[in-house]
Amino acid sequence: MKSSVITFPGSNCDRDMDVALKKFGFKNKMVWHADTELPKSDLVVLPGGFSYGDYLRCGSMASKSNIMHSVINFANSGGMVMGICNGFQILVETGLVPGVLLRNKYLEFICKNVFVKINDKQNKYFKNVDTKVLEFHIAHNEGNYFCTNDQLKEIEDNNLIAIKYCDENGKIEEQYNPNGSIKNIAGVFNKKKNVLGMMPHPERMIDTSLSGEDGSLFFKNLINNLR
Amino acid sequence: MKISAIITLKKDVLDPQGKVIQQALDGMGYKNVEEVRQGKYFEIDVKENDPNKAKEIVEEMCKKLLANLVIENYKIIGTQ
Numbered sequence: 001m002k003s004s005v006i007t008f009p010g011s012n013c014d015r016d017m018d019v020a021l022k023k024f025g026f027k028n029k030m031v032w033h034a035d036t037e038l039p040k041s042d043l044v045v046l047p048g049g050f051s052y053g054d055y056l057r058c059g060s061m062a063s064k065s066n067i068m069h070s071v072i073n074f075a076n077s078g079g080m081v082m083g084i085c086n087g088f089q090i091l092v093e094t095g096l097v098p099g100v101l102l103r104n105k106y107l108e109f110i111c112k113n114v115f116v117k118i119n120d121k122q123n124k125y126f127k128n129v130d131t132k133v134l135e136f137h138i139a140h141n142e143g144n145y146f147c148t149n150d151q152l153k154e155i156e157d158n159n160l161i162a163i164k165y166c167d168e169n170g171k172i173e174e175q176y177n178p179n180g181s182i183k184n185i186a187g188v189f190n191k192k193k194n195v196l197g198m199m200p201h202p203e204r205m206i207d208t209s210l211s212g213e214d215g216s217l218f219f220k221n222l223i224n225n226l227r
Numbered sequence: 228m229k230i231s232a233i234i235t236l237k238k239d240v241l242d243p244q245g246k247v248i249q250q251a252l253d254g255m256g257y258k259n260v261e262e263v264r265q266g267k268y269f270e271i272d273v274k275e276n277d278p279n280k281a282k283e284i285v286e287e288m289c290k291k292l293l294a295n296l297v298i299e300n301y302k303i304i305g306t307q
Binding site for chain 2: 057
């Protein structure tokens with residue numbers, strides 16, 4: 001399985017993602033934002049970080065960069081595109097996934113482990129994951145998911161919520177919502193569910209000595225689903 | 228020709244920064260503030276002498292990049 005990780009000026013989780021993808025069997029290539037051609041890929045990842053210094057709105061400038069034309073075409077033709085954290089912010093700015101990410105409700109940068117409940121398994125990202133709740137890491141200032149009422153209706157009618165913030169048992173309540181996101185949303189799909197945007201970082205949970213293993217579970221499952 | 232544009236958050240969108248600014252003003256003794264909403268101001272110098280054309284160009288920029296229309300409104304407020 002081949003993957004590509006796009007590096008924007010200011011990306012800082014690109015190499016962590018490279019390590020994670022390779023650890024679980026992907027042949028990964030790093031792709032510079034100014035390139036126009038996307039290498040042949042089964043999965044394209046927009047990594048976390050602070051592309052373009054988060055100027056204007058997080059992800060707004062990166063969403064207009066050269067390589068994104070190819071990424072958008074790839075996604076529209078059914079290709080798997082995953083945006084993590086700043087990558088999620090870039091995805092919403094392209095319009096590939098609905099909504100926007102606002103400043104966290106209590107204005108603080110949040111860096112901690114959280115639990116998320118898988119809301120939908122009818123997709124290649126979470127199909128066959130052998131658990132309902134995953135422990136991932138979040139580190140963001142603008143992760144407060146917001147969308148219009150019309151978008152929310154479309155999201156719920158089409159079951160496009162991927163994961164929701166919850167407690168370790170999967171209980172979804174406001175107190176487990178770290179950033180003020182509507183409906184505790186931590187990640188959403190596009191309509192075809194080939195594009196996933198999520199705030200949590202699975203690539204930070206691939207080693208017990210560092211953090212945890214739920215990211216390993218996610219990546220092992222992902223490559224199996226793509227085979 | 229310089230075109231000025233402002234970007235403001237839509238009514239229903241929470242503006243935590245505006246809220247904190249309001250609290251600070253309140254602490255300074257300004258007890259009569261109903262609400263504060265924070266926005267952005269742009270001054271764009273366009274190589275174009277026709278004001279209508281210049282406005283049109285900046286309006287397109289607002290739609291495509293400067294504003295995210297899910298949460299924000301834009302308004303061209305002046306030419307000089």
